[in-house]
Amino acid sequence: MPPLFLLPVVLVLFAAADASPAACRNATCGVHTVAYPFWLQNSSASALDCGYPGLGLLCLNNTTLILPIRTHQYKVLDIEYGTHTISLTDADVEYYSTNSSCPHLHANLTIDDNSWLQLAASDSNIAFLYNCKSNDSWTSAWKLTGCAAESENSSYVFLDDSITGEAYYYECETVVVAPVLDIHKKAMVGVYESLPPANRSFGEVLSAGFKLTYSAHSDKCGKCERTNGWCGYPHNETSTTMDFTCFCEEGPTKSHCGVLCLANHTVEMCITPLFACGW
Structure with missing residues (x-):
């Protein structure tokens, strides 16, 4: 006894x-496995305990995984639990062909210093300036073609976000700074850093996405999983x-x-x- x-x-x-919460186990969306610190918002009420607040994911049509950040949506390309990174692309890109000469984004990515997620070291920025008054002095800008709702004005893209203040001075209708992988941004630049290669587009670079890192109390979670448990918050x-x-x-x-x-x-x-x- x-x-x-x-x-x-x-x-x-x-x-x-x-x-x-059994909902923490075997949560999937298409080819994606959803595990701590992420959780599925549209799974069940108990799934709320499976991960961090703010890291709830949406599963659309059981194929597409979405991470809402503030009021905007980002499509999940991959979650690498071993390296604590999540790869995303702006959901707006889905509405434009990757070969589009003028992908139109609508929201800046804003991440607080105390957020669970932070930009990865492999990320960089490009800035899209839409419907601006023409300015020939922007020698570092690439003029976009095929943008809608343009008459005498023009749209531009810069390979960094340092131009954003000046852009407002030139009365641009919209300025959007988009994170991209630095390796893909550099591939856009030609030998003389004047023109992008003809076989690549800005839509392709945006579709390749960017990465965010997260801290998941990995020591604690690993210890839990090694004893056949599953992690929650x-x-x-x-x-x-x-x-x-x-x-x-x-x-x-x-x-x-x-x-x-x-x-x-x-x-x-x-x-x-x-x-x-x-x-």
Whole structure:
């Protein structure tokens, strides 16, 4: 018969098993696997506990994964959980051919310093200036062709965002700074840095996307997953604090599954064998 002092602890763990959000397991959208710290907004109510606030993804037609940032949508190209990066492209690009000579974007990407997501070191910027008064002094600009709603005005693209202040001076209707992968931006520049190669377009560079990095408490989550748990970040409406949680078959814990240790670590009492105490 098991020691009596162990039974209350075991009973408490199993009593909490109903709190485990099964929606965290095997969440997919098309070819994408959605796991901590991301979660599917249109999966179930319990999926809210599967990841960080603000990192809920939308699955459209069970094929397209979307990350909403503020009021704009970005299509997910890939999530690399091993390197903690997510690759995105502006959803506006989907409405324009990648061969378009004038892709029209509508929103700047704004990321706060305290955001879960941050621009990766591999990113760079290009600036689109739409429907501006012509200015021949913009020697670093490439004039866009085929833009709609233009009469005597012109649209331009710059390979950085340093021109944005000057653009307002020249009465541009819209200025959008778009993150892109720096390697693709450099490929746009010809040998003499004057013209883009004829076989590439700005639509292609935008479609290739950009990367954001995230911190996922990887040590904690890895420890949890190695003991057959799955990681979550429960949202407590009565508190402003949210803690990492490892959801186990036995119930939620703050660390990992299957191991119970005495406070002094002198005696190990394991529900699931083969895993050591002291993590």
